[in-house]
Amino acid sequence: MPAGNSVQIPTIRLADADAEALFEQLRDKLSPKGNVVSAAGRQRTIDTFGEPLTPQQVVARICGDVAEKGLAAVLDYGAKLDGKQLTAETIRVSAAELDEAHAAADDAFLETVRRVRDNVAEFQNAILNRDVQLVRDLSPGRVELRQRYLPLKRVGICIPGGAAAYPSSLLMTAVPAQTAGVSEIAVVAPPTEFGSYNVSLLAACREIGVTEVYRMGGAQAVAALAYGVEGLPRVDKIVGPGNLFVALAKRHVFGDVDIDSIAGPSEVIVLADESANPAYVASDLISQAEHSPGSSVLITWHEPLIAAVQKALDEQLAQLSRGDLAHQALEDYGAFILADNAQQAAELTDRLATEHLHISTADPEAMLAQVQNAGAIFLGHHTPVAMGDYVAGPSHVLPTGGTARFANGLCANDFLKRSSIISYDPAALAADADDVRRLADLEGLTGHRHSVDIRLQ
DSSP, X not given: OOTTXXXXXXXXXXXXXXXXXXXXHHHHHHSOOSOOOOHHHHHHHHHHHSSOOOHHHHHHHHHHHXXXXXXXXXXXXXXXXXXXXXOTTTSBXXXXXXXXXXXXXXXXXXXHHHHHXXXXXXXXXXXXXXXXEEEEEOSSOEEEEEEEEEEOSEEEEEOOOSSSXXXXXXXXXXXXXXXXXXXXXXXXXXXXXXXXXXXXXXXHHHHHTOOEEEEOOHHHHHHHHHHOBTXXXXXXXXXXXXXXXXXXXXXXXXXXXXXSOOOOSEEEEEEEOTTSOHHHHXXXXXXXXXXXXXXXXXXXXXXXXXXXXXXXXXXXXXXXXXXHHHHHHHHXXXXXXXXXXXXXXXXXXXXXXXXXXXXXXSSHHHHHTTOOOEEEEEESTTOOHHHHHHTSSSOSOOOOTTGGGTOOOOOGGGGEEEEEEEXXXXXXXXXXXXXXXXXXXXXXXXXXXXXXXXXXX
């Protein structure tokens, strides 16, 4: 970023008359629209399909072709959209290639992969749902009720690979699935130097025991996982981050397969008071903005902090290699919000329901008690979001676009399916029969009543 080019971030003062309108505009910016693409992206659509389709139309076309034509469509779109000529023999990364990448990887990197894997597995195992059994004594009857959890058999994981390599996304998706007991994990990554040709990503796959890796990306990869194509059996669930087309494709195939979420750009709210270090706050805002797009919002009731953070942003953006990208994202999707007090700040945070929430206050636990809606929450001045992104243990796959009002971050339990198991003996059936009859009669379901009566004749 050129020196002296100060980042221009709007300040919303909630005491002002137009504050509510400005706040709603900010919330609209943070919500996923699914129809905004760059000029280059629009031209690529025209070149590929011969007409200016919307992103939703592009995804529907691709998914339909993959469902109908199978691997041939995946290879064709890989050539057109990724510029990579692959075949049925080369689209899957071979065991030899995984071994070669692992052998070439830096030892320190592999040690980090192992430590992060252990951290994630430890946390995910601690929160893993276990079978539950309840016995109801009806004297003399007995009812046995159980909740049984079994892992999904087969899961697909999308790993981005456009602007950077993301072995962390592999760890934050595959390890929870492994912890749950998933036996088959298929990883897809675009055929790029940052995707399925990246040594670090392939080495990380090999290190944690993921051996099924495919060179495909975008909507065609999602469709291949959902429907199955030659050499790639369909999966039960698709998880992992991606661009707009990946998100829309996951929405398109949902129902044929389960998905984790329809994720948008990365987000953070920093909730800070007078005890916060402006340099720390600025670094938190930049860390999400550098995803570009990425949304970064500071909410405070200590007005001098805003000017101090603005100054720190300008200083840090000038020094970082991705400072220009973060600079643009901060201007497009950033905001400073000045609340009247801590309670109002907490209420605004809940309304935005952000992906990441960093509480940088003198008493973060007290602030935590006032907040409900956030994907992941980071407490205190020494817990940057990067700790959750990379090493802590909870998955960094989190709800975005305000969906933290009702959605949760990915965890091992999302790879389990549960079944209730009910067992009555004859005496217990007789004891509960009148309640069944009464409800069945009320609802007019005579077959339900008869299924009880016939056993008690």
